[in-house]
Amino acid sequence: MGRVTLELVDVSMDYRLRGKEKRALDSVNLTVSPREFLCVVGASGSGKSTLLSLVAGLTMPTSGQITIEGHPITGPGPDRGLVFQAGSLYPWRTVERNVAFGLELLGLDAAERSRRVDWYLAETGLAEVRRSLPRQLSGGQQQRVAIARALVCEPAVLLLDEPFGALDVQTKEDMQLLIRQIWRDTGTTVLMVTHDVEEAVFLGTRVVVLASEPGRVAADLRIPLAEDRSLATKRSPAFLELRASIEDMVRAQHRGGVTA
Amino acid sequence: MKAALAERAADVRAAWPPLPRRTRPQRTVLAIRTPLSRRTTTILTVGSLAVPFACWVVLSATGAVPATFLPSPGAVLSVGWEMARSGELAVDAWTTTRRVLEGFGLAVVVSVPLGILMGTFHAGQAAFEPVIGLLRYLPASAFIPLLIIWLGLGEPSKIAILFIGTVFFNTLMTADVVRGVPRALIDVSYTLGAHRGEVLRKVVVPHSLPGIIDAIRVNAAAAWNFVVVAELVNSTAGLGYRIVRAQRFLQTDKIFAVLVVIGVIGVTIDVALRLVRTRVGRWAA
Numbered sequence: 069m070g071r072v073t074l075e076l077v078d079v080s081m082d083y084r085l086r087g088k089e090k091r092a093l094d095s096v097n098l099t100v101s102p103r104e105f106l107c108v109v110g111a112s113g114s115g116k117s118t119l120l121s122l123v124a125g126l127t128m129p130t131s132g133q134i135t136i137e138g139h140p141i142t143g144p145g146p147d148r149g150l151v152f153q154a155g156s157l158y159p160w161r162t163v164e165r166n167v168a169f170g171l172e173l174l175g176l177d178a179a180e181r182s183r184r185v186d187w188y189l190a191e192t193g194l195a196e197v198r199r200s201l202p203r204q205l206s207g208g209q210q211q212r213v214a215i216a217r218a219l220v221c222e223p224a225v226l227l228l229d230e231p232f233g234a235l236d237v238q239t240k241e242d243m244q245l246l247i248r249q250i251w252r253d254t255g256t257t258v259l260m261v262t263h264d265v266e267e268a269v270f271l272g273t274r275v276v277v278l279a280s281e282p283g284r285v286a287a288d289l290r291i292p293l294a295e296d297r298s299l300a301t302k303r304s305p306a307f308l309e310l311r312a313s314i315e316d317m318v319r320a321q322h323r324g325g326v327t328a
Numbered sequence: 329m330k331a332a333l334a335e336r337a338a339d340v341r342a343a344w345p346p347l348p349r350r351t352r353p354q355r356t357v358l359a360i361r362t363p364l365s366r367r368t369t370t371i372l373t374v375g376s377l378a379v380p381f382a383c384w385v386v387l388s389a390t391g392a393v394p395a396t397f398l399p400s401p402g403a404v405l406s407v408g409w410e411m412a413r414s415g416e417l418a419v420d421a422w423t424t425t426r427r428v429l430e431g432f433g434l435a436v437v438v439s440v441p442l443g444i445l446m447g448t449f450h451a452g453q454a455a456f457e458p459v460i461g462l463l464r465y466l467p468a469s470a471f472i473p474l475l476i477i478w479l480g481l482g483e484p485s486k487i488a489i490l491f492i493g494t495v496f497f498n499t500l501m502t503a504d505v506v507r508g509v510p511r512a513l514i515d516v517s518y519t520l521g522a523h524r525g526e527v528l529r530k531v532v533v534p535h536s537l538p539g540i541i542d543a544i545r546v547n548a549a550a551a552w553n554f555v556v557v558a559e560l561v562n563s564t565a566g567l568g569y570r571i572v573r574a575q576r577f578l579q580t581d582k583i584f585a586v587l588v589v590i591g592v593i594g595v596t597i598d599v600a601l602r603l604v605r606t607r608v609g610r611w612a613a
């Protein structure tokens with residue numbers, strides 16, 4: 069593994085809306101190191117999701133270059149596992165067969181598949197529902213399946229697109245603790261997009277604030293909180309101060325935002 | 329509310345008359361999307377079959393309608409029994425069923441892959457949608473004379489009518505189902521390392537399968553309609569042919585018997601396809 073997991077150099081992205089060129093991202097430069105948990109926050113229109121879609125290889129930038137472990141990105145691949153907000157599970161496949169999808173494509177035999185799938189099902193707390201269909205699961209469980217399915221392919225970076233945005237507050241906190249624990253257990257690198265600043269500060273080792281219309285990197289901050297975080301961390305003065313200052317930045321960057 | 333408003337003299341809303349009240353009507357049988365009691369459901373279900381049947385019995389028994397126009401249920405049953413015993417009915421039913429299997433089967437074999445192509449690739453849609461969208465408005469029955477000129481009076485022209493009558497609709501309905509596969513499901517499959525063919529085989533097709541079977545069920549009913557129409561012209565066997573022959577001899581009872589058989593086979597096909605749909609689409613329930 070190189071010293072840099074993911075690198076964006078001068079990445080810009082234009083799109084056409086009713087015949088008009090619009091710039092979604094404007095010369096974004098970003099470097100993600102191995103084992104980082106980088107959270108990208110920004111108001112709507114800041115191009116957060118566009119950024120993730122570019123890294124995933126689902127869309128190509130108008131200009132600039134994106135490299136993963138030194139290799140330029142030419143399309144989507146299992147080295148960049150992607151988790152959407154909701155609704156991306158294969159509804160006809162059981163939990164374990166959803167998780168095994170990427171391994172089936174690689175041609176792994178059944179024994180090797182189930183050894184790997186079993187580990188990630190245990191890690192995400194899904195062992196007991198392994199034979200259930202997605203529609204029989206709660207929203208939180210469905211997101212765990214999506215995370216396990218991406219991780220089993222051992223991606224260089226795990227991409228999370230507002231992964232807990234559709235969950236109720238309690239489930240969301242459970243999932244935040246779980247993804248922290250998974251991040252520490254597996255040693256994976258995470259790039260997560262969210263509009264929830266509290267979530268970003270709680271989960272991230274680093275937080276990037278995007279400005280809106282066009283999206284630009286407005287701030288890039290290390291989060292100086294201890295590795296070991298619990299829900300109590302969210303009430304600590306250091307946390308609250310960080311959260312408030314980043315929320316102010318997001319608000320200041322929001323086009324037409326009203327300052328309190 | 330009103331009192332609280334009155335206290336705030338400056339509030340213009342204080343001068344507004346109270347909003348009229350609407351009373352909520354009692355819950356009735358016709359409440360929108362509200363489940364009925366088991367009893368009401370049973371009454372309606374039984375009634376929907378029993379009432380028309382009772383009308384038939386009364387009209388024929390009282391002689392209000394002459395037997396030549398409306399034979400009694402008993403007469404229909406005995407003629408049907410006679411036809412079944414002579415073996416005539418089995419030959420007719422099988423001839424007709426075989427035509428449906430061949431004509432509609434061919435339509436399915438062509439329309440399902442074509443529909444998947446059109447629903448998956450914009451190129452497929454751009455190339456086929458205009459011509460199919462036009463062709464489906466041409467009634468299959470209008471093709472009968474042309475098909476007889478092209479293919480003769482035998483089986484091929486009848487199979488062709490069935491094919492023409494169903495293939496376009498089934499293609500467009502399949503394409504619609506395939507277009508319903510969520511974008512996220514396709515994107516996520518690529519990020520898991522799937523290639524285009526794998527996305528098609530392992531994601532698009534399995535997700536669309538229940539909907540495709542639904543389309544086939546709807547069009548099977550259409551095929552069953554067309555086959556009888558096709559047989560009204562120049563056949564030597566089949567349920568449609570039997571109806572035309574019975575008409576020549578004013579055998580209304582025979583026509584009724586054949587209509588009953590057509591109905592029964594149609595319902596059987598529908599039930600069978602519904603069972604397949606339930607099995608395949610268990611995950612969607």
